[in-house]
Every structure is written in C-alpha cells, then in structure tokens.
Amino acid sequence: METNLPKIGNPATRALAGAGYTRLEQLTRATEAELLALHGMGPKAMSVLRQAMEEHGLSFRTG
Numbered sequence: 001m002e003t004n005l006p007k008i009g010n011p012a013t014r015a016l017a018g019a020g021y022t023r024l025e026q027l028t029r030a031t032e033a034e035l036l037a038l039h040g041m042g043p044k045a046m047s048v049l050r051q052a053m054e055e056h057g058l059s060f061r062t063g
Helices: 010-018 024-029 032-036 043-055
Strands: none
Touching (some): 024 043
C-alpha cells in the first residue's frame, strides 16, 4: 500500500486505512471532525496530519 501519510502511530494509521485514506490528498475530502470520529484517531494524530497538510498546501474539507 503506497502512502504519503506522516508517522502518526499505528491506531491512527489503521483508522485512516480502514476508512480508505492512504494518501494526504485523500484527506481533503474529509473534515477534521469526521477524522476525529474514527476509532483510533486522537488530537495528537490530527495535529500531525494538519501540519503535514499545510506543508503540502492542502486543507481539510470545511463544513
């Protein structure tokens, strides 16, 4: 499985993969609240993802 997600810990990585997210670009289709609702995702993982998204000029869906 090819991924460009940052290292966020196994539970969070499994949560994203289980929801079909394996690349940062795919996360633009989700809101932060939707991702936080996934079992295994927490504030620390979201912070790392948010920073990685910003570094790549990407953002989460709003609303």
